[in-house]
Amino acid sequence: MPLFAAGLSHKNAPVALREQLALDSDKLREVLRDAVATGTVREAVVLSTCNRVEVYGVAEAAGAARSALFGALCRQRGIAPASVEPLLYTHEDEDAIRHAFRVASSLDSMMIGEPQILGQVKDAFAVAQSCETVGPALHTLFTQAFGVAKRVRSETEIARHAVSVSFAAVELAKKIFAGLSRRAVLLVGAGKMGELAAKHLVEQGAFPIYVVNRTWTRAQEMARALSGTAMPFDELPTALAAVDIVVTSTGAPAPIVTRDMVARVMDGRGARPLFFIDIAVPRDVERGVDSLEDVYCYDIDDLKQVVDSNIRERLREAQRAEALVEREVAKFKARLGDVEVIPTIVSLRERLEEISRGEVKKTLARLPDATPETRAAVEALAASIVNKVLHAPITKLRESSRAGSHRSWLEVVHELFGLGRRS
Amino acid sequence: MYSYLLNAAIVAYACATGLSFAYLVQRHEVTHRLASLATATGWTAHTLALVVAAVETGRPPLGTLSNAVSVAIWVVVLLAMIVERQSGLRVLGAFVMPVVLVLGLKATMAGPPTLAPALGNAWIWVHIALALIGIAAFVLNFAGALMYVLQERQIRAKRPGRFYYRLPPLETLDHLTYRTLAIGFPFLTTGLILGAVWARTSWGTMFAPDPLAFFSVVAWIIYAGTLAGRAAGGWHGRRAAYYAIVGFAALVLTLGAGLFLPGMHGA
Numbered sequence: 203m204p205l206f207a208a209g210l211s212h213k214n215a216p217v218a219l220r221e222q223l224a225l226d227s228d229k230l231r232e233v234l235r236d237a238v239a240t241g242t243v244r245e246a247v248v249l250s251t252c253n254r255v256e257v258y259g260v261a262e263a264a265g266a267a268r269s270a271l272f273g274a275l276c277r278q279r280g281i282a283p284a285s286v287e288p289l290l291y292t293h294e295d296e297d298a299i300r301h302a303f304r305v306a307s308s309l310d311s312m313m314i315g316e317p318q319i320l321g322q323v324k325d326a327f328a329v330a331q332s333c334e335t336v337g338p339a340l341h342t343l344f345t346q347a348f349g350v351a352k353r354v355r356s357e358t359e360i361a362r363h364a365v366s367v368s369f370a371a372v373e374l375a376k377k378i379f380a381g382l383s384r385r386a387v388l389l390v391g392a393g394k395m396g397e398l399a400a401k402h403l404v405e406q407g408a409f410p411i412y413v414v415n416r417t418w419t420r421a422q423e424m425a426r427a428l429s430g431t432a433m434p435f436d437e438l439p440t441a442l443a444a445v446d447i448v449v450t451s452t453g454a455p456a457p458i459v460t461r462d463m464v465a466r467v468m469d470g471r472g473a474r475p476l477f478f479i480d481i482a483v484p485r486d487v488e489r490g491v492d493s494l495e496d497v498y499c500y501d502i503d504d505l506k507q508v509v510d511s512n513i514r515e516r517l518r519e520a521q522r523a524e525a526l527v528e529r530e531v532a533k534f535k536a537r538l539g540d541v542e543v544i545p546t547i548v549s550l551r552e553r554l555e556e557i558s559r560g561e562v563k564k565t566l567a568r569l570p571d572a573t574p575e576t577r578a579a580v581e582a583l584a585a586s587i588v589n590k591v592l593h594a595p596i597t598k599l600r601e602s603s604r605a606g607s608h609r610s611w612l613e614v615v616h617e618l619f620g621l622g623r624r625s
Numbered sequence: 626m627y628s629y630l631l632n633a634a635i636v637a638y639a640c641a642t643g644l645s646f647a648y649l650v651q652r653h654e655v656t657h658r659l660a661s662l663a664t665a666t667g668w669t670a671h672t673l674a675l676v677v678a679a680v681e682t683g684r685p686p687l688g689t690l691s692n693a694v695s696v697a698i699w700v701v702v703l704l705a706m707i708v709e710r711q712s713g714l715r716v717l718g719a720f721v722m723p724v725v726l727v728l729g730l731k732a733t734m735a736g737p738p739t740l741a742p743a744l745g746n747a748w749i750w751v752h753i754a755l756a757l758i759g760i761a762a763f764v765l766n767f768a769g770a771l772m773y774v775l776q777e778r779q780i781r782a783k784r785p786g787r788f789y790y791r792l793p794p795l796e797t798l799d800h801l802t803y804r805t806l807a808i809g810f811p812f813l814t815t816g817l818i819l820g821a822v823w824a825r826t827s828w829g830t831m832f833a834p835d836p837l838a839f840f841s842v843v844a845w846i847i848y849a850g851t852l853a854g855r856a857a858g859g860w861h862g863r864r865a866a867y868y869a870i871v872g873f874a875a876l877v878l879t880l881g882a883g884l885f886l887p888g889m890h891g892a
Contacts, residue, residue, distance in 0.1 A: 377789065380800070381794075472859055511784065512785070
């Protein structure tokens with residue numbers, strides 16, 4: 203019974219449609235239970251995120267199952283199925299396996315390497331499990347997909363380098379300082395992005411946090427939010443001397459941190475570097491500040507450049523991840539084939555041995571005077587014929603399972619040897 | 626037997642160098658493991674080579690300068706393996722192994738071991754051993770400095786390239802160069818003093834006309850200046866890294882002079 207994966211994603215469907223189609227988990231359960239109860243599909247998992255709505259299933263006819271499932275999804279949301287149908291893609295068998303692995307590993311995501319998708323796939327799987335629409339095939343497929351996603355994450359760097367400006371700033375800080383724990387941070391201004399960068403730094407262990415703002419109450423507010431200390435605006439130079447990392451995001455029309463100010467501060471610092479993350483537009487830190495020794499300054503354009511280069515790095519890593527997925531697909535296919543082929547091999551052998559036992563018994567009954575040697579020879583003859591006859595079909599079945607063409611061979615073997623209907 | 630084992634070690638070091646570069650570029654986990662394996666294999670063969678040499682000659686394997694260089698790189702590889710294990714500086718190999726390889730080739734190039742006539746005194750062995758440990762530490766010092774300069778350049782240029790992603794933070798690299806300088810310098814100093822004292826007792830002068838001695842004093846002055854600058858003058862970062870590179874160049878000249886120019890240390 204073939205595996206399939208069908209649906210639409212950010213690659214071909216507009217966001218408006220994806221939003222319309224997204225279901226809450228209660229409605230989802232209903233659709234899943236109905237689909238399996240009516241026999242449209244034998245097993246089903248529905249993955250519904252803001253970037254994709256997909257059905258993974260096991261069904262005799264993938265096309266019909268897909269139409270039925272998406273028809274039900276559309277009915278739930280009051281969308282005409284005709285508007286969805288042309289956007290749907292369907293992957294079967296090997297392609298379905300590959301698709302599941304790629305989606306879980308975040309290789310099919312809008313931002314390659316984003317971490318949310320794996321959790322979303324796990325949730326979708328759990329929902330289907332709770333509806334008892336997961337059978338052995340999807341169970342193997344999804345547990346394997348989780349394993350592949352984990353391998354991709356740990357063995358490639360697709361998720362390693364920051365793709366947001368604020369995270370890129372944190373990573374830069376980590377290339378200057380050996381660890382961010384107990385590094386003092388100064389936040390100047392109240393911009394949203396500045397606050398975000400400061401939060402990331404705090405998460406990495408940065409401490410203490412100082413906040414400077416022209417508006418005193420705003421400074422206090424921010425300080426509370428970050429468990430830091432507010433300082434008056436005119437103490438900016440004092441604060442600079444005390445910290446390792448400065449995040450600026452004010453709305454000031456001209457630079458508020460000047461080269462002279464920083465030069466004076468650096469005199470008394472010894473070997474401690476000072477890193478400016480200037481997220482403000484126009485810039486808060488005067489041009490030329492980072493020509494001073496031990497001073498590093500990245501403005502918003504520099505950070506964007508770093509992000510671009512990080513994305514290129516992720517794409518390079520994605521190629522390695524694709525190769526890894528490809529290897530895993532091949533392995534999985536072979537295992538899946540073996541799983542399907544082995545019961546047939548067992549029943550084939552049982553069938554022939556049963557015939558052989560019967561014939562040996564009959565023959566020996568007609569030879570009452572046979573010596574033990576003769577009896578043994580007859581038994582050996584029968585066993586040897588069974589093995590010789592079995593050799594070719596078993597080899598063929600194993601080969602075909604590795605090549606992925608075992609299904610038709612299974613039918614043939616069942617027919618030829620009268621093994622009864624395959625389930 | 627010695628040269629056979631040494632050649633095996635050099636081949637393994639050459640593999641380790643290639644693999645370390647490959648790791649620096651691609652970051653495949655397997656490549657790093659293979660590089661570590663090649664390094665460990667080379668070092669084991671090298672250890673056996675040195676043991677064999679010591680057993681065959683009945684002396685520490687420091688009788689000729691090429692023997693001594695061989696011991697120096699043995700110490701370098703050992704130190705590099707320890708530092709890598711302790712600090713997780715996985716890219717260190719790419720910076721240390723090329724130096725090891727070049728010095729290792731030098732060590733095999735020199736002709737048959739002819740013993741310098743002066744090697745009767747026990748002190749001379751201590752002189753050589755201490756100087757070699759010093760040199761080994763300075764190889765790591767050089768590697769750290771080189772990484773610092775590359776990483777600092779990338780961060781200043783604001784265009785992250787390969788090295789930005791591969792190399793450790795500046796602070797770690799600065800600590801590495803400071804620590805190796807602080808460890809190597811006393812060894813080098815004591816080694817040089819013993820050499821000078823020994824030269825006076827056997828040649829009657831501390832300042833024999835010897836190219837190796839000359840360049841080693843130049844290197845010592847550069848390192849002494851750097852250490853003083855670091856300890857008292859607040860030197861660090863790029864400036865200290867440049868001096869480390871210059872100091873290492875002087876050390877390379879020292880060994881080159883010892884191997885290729887006539888002098889008291891024997892060519």
